[in-house]
Structures are given as structure tokens and as C-alpha cells.
Amino acid sequence: MSSTTASDANGYWYPGIPDREPARAVLKALREYRAAEQEMRQRIRNDLNINEKDLQALHYLMHAYQHGNALGPTDLSRLMSISTASTTALIDRLVGSGHVERQIHPTDRRALKLVPTDKSHVDMQTSLQRFHERMMDIASSLSPKEANVVTRFLLALTETVDQEPQAPWNPVPIAGPS
Template structure:
């Protein structure tokens, strides 16, 4: 039996030669995804947040960096949440000190959600070293390798996005 993570897997046929194969690439991608999932779980645990809370915070931090204002309705649409669930999420994140509610500058009925400085600092502290290691690895690629990796990942994303649950 081949050890888990080597050349064959549940869906893939046994390896035919010693050269790295498509199956090796898919297994490496699967192992990366498992590591990333574990990292996200550790991050959520260290920040005492759920997955949706962490996604919301990431989106708010990105919007803040881009100079964009985010209303709860926009965040709910982005995360695929109902308004009731969004209200609970905003209440929870505000009481935990991760976000603030601010009046909209031109619509006094609306509010804008903003990440707190403390939330930004905590995310940077928690994930900064890992992101530094990741950018170092990505920057070590040659232009040709960068192009190949980008094309591969875009095509893999398109393949996954094209899955029709009812038909597949």
C-alpha cells in the first residue's frame, strides 16, 4: 500500500513511471489545501472567531485598505448571509472589538462597518510571519514558473467553479 500523499489516492490511478505526474500535482495541491485549512482553524482558534467572522474581517480589512466603505447589506451579500444572520455577526464582532459601526457620511439611515485598529494588528500579528514566508516562496519563482503556476491555478479554479452538483 502506498503511503497517504504519495502518487496515488482515492480518485487517482497508480503511478506509471518515476517522473512527477498530474496525480503528484493534484496530491500536492490537496496537501496544500489541508495545510491551509489547518492554518485557518488555528487562526480562528487563536482569535476566538468562527469561519464566517474571519471571512468578514478579511473582507473589511481589504475594503479599508482599498478605501472602500462597506455597509452590512453589502457584507451580507458578499458572504451569502441573511440580514438576521448579518445582524448577529455584526453584533458579535462589535462586542468582541473587531469592528465598529459608523454613520454613513451621506445617508444618515445607513451605517458603515470598519475593522478596528486592534483587529488589523491582531491579524497582522497572527498571520504576518506566514504571509512573509509565502511571499518569499512566490518571489523565488522565475517569470516562467510564475506564469505556469498562475495559468494552472486559474484553470483549476475554472474547473472547480464549473462543477454542477446536480449533474456531476
């Protein structure tokens, strides 16, 4: 991923101002990380034979299960901001692939709870454990001061990305080949 491209030469979105080179390098590294993470997620989806929404739903269900909570179809629909029809189709796929079971809710027999199966735990652990361990090793190699700087930086970027733009974005037209 660290190969030089035409976008590097022209500064991508950020003009090649010498005193901004360290900042450009950080943002370039962040873009490369995001691309690598997306590729890793694609490999995991391929390994599990599920799509991105299914993987996201499985993450929510497993997280809730690990914290002693149960999610129902309505909860999942709300978390994922998808329609009830889409949620039903998603749940059907996860049940069909053996990753989730529908069970009667323990306190409301009219409701369902969605429970990740042993297969989903094994599949996710097999697919993700080595990545998580290596990522934790890298993060653990930071000093507390370095970890604080990285954390503040990423939280500030997250806050910026989560905010609505203050003014309309007017992109500069990109000239095509002549």
C-alpha cells in the same frame, strides 16, 4: 502532511497509471496545501477567538477599508450570501470582540458603515504577517516562467471548480470493511 496513506497506495481518485504519476503528485501536493492552509486558518481563528464566517467578514471589511471603501451590513450580507439576521448576529459578534465598529455612513445618515478597529488590524497583522512573508518568499523564489506556469495552472483549476458539472456525478460505491 507528506506521510503515505492508504489513499496514496490506491491512487486516491486517480488510478495509478504510470504516465499520470507527475499529475497525481501535483494534485496530491495541492490537497496537502489546502489541508495545511485550513489548519493555519483554524489556528488564526483560535488566536483571534472568532469563527470562520467572522474571519471571512473581517477579511472583506479590512480589504474594503484598505481600499478607501466602507461596507454596510447589506453589502456584507450580499458578499457572504447570508441572511440579514445572520449578518446582524455576525456583526454583533465582531463588535463584541472589539474587531469592528458600527459608524454612521458619511453621506447617508440613515445607513451604517462597518469599520475594522485598530485591534483587528493588529490582530490580523500579528497572526498573518509571518505566513504572508514566508509565502511571498517562496513565490518570489520562482522564475518568471515558473510563476507563469503555476499561475496558469491554478487559474485553470479555479475555473474548472467554479463551473457547474456537465453531467451528473456517479460515484463508485466504496466497500466498507468486511
